[in-house]
Amino acid sequence: MAKTATPAATAEGKKAAAPSKDHDVETVPLVAAFLCYFNFAILLTFGRIRDFFGWWSGYSRYKGSGKDRRPGVADMFIAWENFYTNRIYHRVQDVFNRPVASAPGARIDVIKRISTDGNKSMTWTNETQSCTNLGSYNYLGFADDWMGTCAGMVLPHVQTHTVCSNSPSAEFGTTPIHAELEKIVAEFVGKEDAIVYNMGYGTNSASIPALMGPGTLVLSDALNHTSIVNGVRASGATVSVFKHNSAKHLEVMLRTKIAAGQPRTHRPWKKIFVIVEGIYSMEGEICKLRPIVDVAKKYKAYIYVDEAHSIGALGATGRGICEYAAVDPSEIDILMGTFTKSFGGMGGYIAASKDIIAMLKHTSSGHLMGTSLAPVVAAQVLAAFKVIMGRDGTTIGATKLKALRDNSNFLRQGLMDIGMVTLGQFDSPVIPVMLYSISKIAEFNRQCLARNMAVVTVGFPATPLLLGRVRFCVSAAHTRADLEAALANLAQVAKICHIRFQKHAFG
Structure with missing residues (x-):
């Protein structure tokens, strides 16, 4: 894929350099597909083994989960839903549904949570963490000003x-x-x-x-x-x-x-x-x-x-x-x-x-x-x-629109330069990056939070099994310094999580 020299290149040049990425299952890198299936195979195998021994021994922390204890009443959940929630989702639920304690501006305060039962449940603390917000739909930055x-x-x-x-x-x-x-x-x-x-x-x-x-x-x-x-x-x-x-x-x-x-x-x-x-x-x-x-x-x-x-x-x-x-x-x-x-x-x-x-x-x-x-x-x-529309007597609206467009293109080009697989086109404030595997989804999110970045990651069943991703949402309120710092941190996270599939077969 051709690239412009720097993130600051003109929008016209960048648009020509970045055709839309296909995102069908057939386009998933073979290494990513293998690792994704391998991860799920391990989770399914050991999950079923633990369920069997839990049933055999009569002891399991998920015993009775999803079951209706009233005689003659059908269970609310089907077996697969119950298994997926207990054995797969609970392992990564700390990266989803994060509570916040501030306006969804360019920076956002994320409430810290802890778990004392292996992620089966999450408890809110009284502490917050100030993060660069790359997940909210604050496109024109009205949450900031x-x-x-x-x-x-x-x-x-x-x-x-x-x-x-x-x-x-x-x-x-x-x-x-x-x-x-x-x-x-x-x-x-x-x-x-x-x-x-x-x-x-x-x-x-x-x-x-x-x-x-x-x-x-x-x-x-x-x-x-x-x-x-x-x-x-x-x-x-x-x-x-x-x-x-x-x-x-x-x-x-x-x-x-x-x-x-x-x-x-x-x-x-x-x-x-x-x-x-x-x-x-x-x-x-x-x-x-x-x-x-x-x-x-x-x-x-x-x-x-x-x-x-x-x-x-x-x-x-x-x-x-x-x-x-x-x-x-x-x-x-x-x-x-x-x-x-x-x-x-x-x-x-x-x-x-x-x-x-x-x-x-x-x-x-x-x-x-x-x-x-x-x-x-x-x-x-x-x-x-x-x-x-400028009916407030200012040019704030026009400035916001230009800032959103510039910020979106700057971040997208930066992600491409890192080697991440990005979907969509320039000028779009929504920038999905492919992570593929559920293990990468969880680790990417945790590594970002450790670097004070709040991101939204999405995986199965919200997406097809092989098409897990992180979705960055850009705001006009982001400063160039915000985005440069984010890109520097994301380069580190991409290396740790092995998601630079545009540069390396193994990410």
């Missing part, structure tokens, strides 16, 4: 509306701040209207069933988020999965499914949707939107784009994948996004035509039955939009 950028526009709403609306949007949950937020969202993304929800995950899972149903064909990217998958399942629509980011395979699937028609009856589909994401959160890959839109338009399919990680992070003015890919928002039927990544808040939105939004307000369960977005959070998101 909130008092200076947003507090003045947010705090008055705490006194006016308190913290919770105590009602769904369809009842008494809509305030002027919600209406203003929906208006500015629609304006920002270039659509006629918008609707906001109290949860990003729920935005997809509650909106998709209202938009799709039996007789609908959904073409879903193979790496779409779980919220999309569960939303489509709940809708009753027929789902076909196309190869990740492949407009060519999408066209093959569309042509085949349209020709075949609905299952059993072979009647024409009532409507067809193509669903993709702006940035894929576990891969750091940016959607190839232009060719996908062209294919969808050719076959008269609606286009649904999830911008959870791309809105406020991609594009010269932060307007997401449409701006970044030079696709007019009018070509996209439905734009979805969340407020948890770039806006320092929570919740999500759907932006579309006035007719579609009106329909969602009459049929979407998230709007009709879910408590509305807290007014104070709506005020925070609105304030963030104003900063990003």
Whole structure:
């Protein structure tokens, strides 16, 4: 793989030097695959042996774990789930679910935990550890400068509306701040209207069933988020999965499914949707939107784009994948996004035509039955939009967007120079690095924490068995000194954990 000379090289040169890495099982280095399977074989073998002797002797610290002691009541957990939790997950659970005691800024205070029973349980201590935060979705750094950028526009709403609306949007949950937020969202993304929800995950899972149903064909990217998958399942629509980011395979699937028609009856589909994401959160890959839109338009399919990680992070003015890919928002039927990544808040939105939004307000369960977005959070998101758009009278928003882009590219190039296998493209603030083996996942996380770096590692069953990884999330609030220090430490950790697979066959 060609590389630029230094992390400070131009973005254009770096983009040309770093094509997207494939991340199928077939691309896993043979040494990494062997070690991964070998690790699991050891864990499975000795775990089963210990379970047998525990059963035979009548003594085991996991005796009765997962069993329901009431006569005639089925066990809650299946045998494999119980075994995996007891014999595998407990060995590494110290690197997951770390509690924190501060705002998720460029630095974060991690609460120290101890275990006195071999990691079966973790006990919080009263001590914290200040770490460089490389795991939170604080893309534009509002968690760091909130008092200076947003507090003045947010705090008055705490006194006016308190913290919770105590009602769904369809009842008494809509305030002027919600209406203003929906208006500015629609304006920002270039659509006629918008609707906001109290949860990003729920935005997809509650909106998709209202938009799709039996007789609908959904073409879903193979790496779409779980919220999309569960939303489509709940809708009753027929789902076909196309190869990740492949407009060519999408066209093959569309042509085949349209020709075949609905299952059993072979009647024409009532409507067809193509669903993709702006940035894929576990891969750091940016959607190839232009060719996908062209294919969808050719076959008269609606286009649904999830911008959870791309809105406020991609594009010269932060307007997401449409701006970044030079696709007019009018070509996209439905734009979805969340407020948890770039806006320092929570919740999500759907932006579309006035007719579609009106329909969602009459049929979407998230709007009709879910408590509305807290007014104070709506005020925070609105304030963030104003900063990003420069309506606060400053250039803070533009500075944040540039800093995020520069920091993302600097860290990605640095990781590549170390020799780590990185996924995704330049300009993405999500940078996954492949670790493969569960033993490397645990040791990498522990070594990073020992060097005051807080990172998020992910493994099976959240990823396929061979595709464990660490996911770095970059922030505009990171300084160049933060990232240089992080790269120096990561170079040491990569050497210890043997994950420099771009330079050495054995890592």
